[in-house]
Every structure is written in structure tokens, then in C-alpha cells.
Amino acid sequence: MSGARRRPYWLLALGLGACVTGDYSRVSFNEPVDAAALRSLAPGQDDLTSVLAKLGAPVDVREYRVNADRTSGMALVYSWREEYGWGLDISMPVSGEASARLELDFGGTDLPGCVVWFDEDLVLERWREGLVGDLLSKRRRPAPVLDGQ
């Protein structure tokens, strides 16, 4: 094959760079909790102090099982994110005034984590691992700030 015939392939590759782009990316957010520490948690024995010492500070804290006298338990939420993904971005001019763009993201979006529930006396009631969205109820009641009542 002559050099003159090869030249268009280089031009084509350069041209594709403007409209077809592949990518490989990772997004990480925080670190997973220590699995051994999580498995060492003993419902009925561990309390808020020991859980905080073993797992560190949670990402979120939720009110849990509020009683009529306004005592309540709480749920600590630990979550993290580690997503790897391939992506493909295709864009092309359709007309002089418009262009089309297609972006494919092959990464997941669920957030893995664990939730630790405490009773009113802040004794560990249970813990679960999984996707945080599946472990928690979706709603949280509005809360007054420092009402002191």
C-alpha cells in the first residue's frame, strides 16, 4: 500500500477525535468502612460510643422510631462510592443550526454502605449492609432546630 493511500487514515483518526470520544474513568468518594470492625458489632452489647470508635463518624444521622414522649433512637449512615466505568461520547452536526450528541455511561449509580440502628438508650439494635437507598426510608420529618422543649 502506498503512502498516499495511508494518509487519509490519519486524517480520519484526527477527525474522529472531534466527534467520537471514548473514556475510562473512576470516581471515588470516601472509603469503605472497615469490614472487620463492622462484623464485630454486637447488637445489645455495643453502644453509640463503641460504634463511633470502631467505624468513625457517619456520613449521615437519622432520627429513628420517635416515641410519644419524644424520645427516639437514631440511625447512623455510612456510605461510599467507588465507580469505574467506560464511556462513549458521540456528537455530530445535523445541520448548520443543530448538532446531536449521544453520551453513554456504563457506570453504576447506587451508593453502597451500611446503616446502624440504635434504640432509645443508644444501644446497638441492628446493622445492615447494602445499598443505602434500600436500607433507609425515603422520608425524613422536618425538624425544629434547638427548640429545647
Added chain:
Amino acid sequence: MKITRFVTLCLTAALASCSIARQDVNEPLDAVRIQELQPGSTTAKQVVELLGGPNEVVQLGKRTAYRYDSDTTKSALLFMVVFNLANQDTRQDRLWVFFDDKDVLTHYGATFGSHRTQYALPWEDVHDAAENADADARRPGVVR
């Protein structure tokens, strides 16, 4: 022809570029200062005087909890002609302080991670225990 191919390859390679970026949200938490918290005696007022206003206040029945946090994100990107590589690593410092119905500190828990954030390529291990330990050792108050 070989010279033409070599020049073309050089030009193509020159089209690749890289970029790094860092984004910080809030000041990193002061691990030494946090050690001054004393469950059973420190009040909510004293916590705010020590650490400033919290990022969030959560009502937990009669109890309350304050959240303090700080994020650091480091991004590394390698742009090539038709293929790009990207990595984004975000970690947080987090502190939760819990108060009883009289606004006295009962518990607190802290996690310090913002100093462990790394510029990396997507296949590199950013959670290496030895590297985390080195980073912890350089940050005052994190290793007790």
C-alpha cells in the same frame, strides 16, 4: 515516507494533554482542637465557640446532633485524541457531636480523610493502607 509518518506521530502525541484539579469545600477540621471535646461536660455553646457553626443540625427526638465536614477532591485527567482517562478522588473530614436535651455533649465521632486524597489514574489503588498511614502520620492530631 518514514519522516512523514514520524512527524505525524509526533503531532498526534502532542495533541494529548493532561490536567489536574483540586477542589476544597470548607476548611479541614482541626483534629487537635477536636480532642478538647469532653462528653459529659462540654456544652453546645462551647462546641460552637471551639469549632464554629455546624454544617447541619439534626433533631433526634429530644437529642440533637451537629455535623461538621470538609471535602477535598483531586482530579486527574489525561486527554488523548479519541480516548480519555479520568480519576476523581474525594474524601471528607467529618465530625458528629451529639447532645442531650440539655445541650450537653454526650458523644462525638470523627473521621479524617481529606488529607488522604490522591491524584491518580483510574487503575491505581487510592485506598492503600500504607499510604493512608503515611498521610495520617503527617497530619497533627489524627494518630493518637
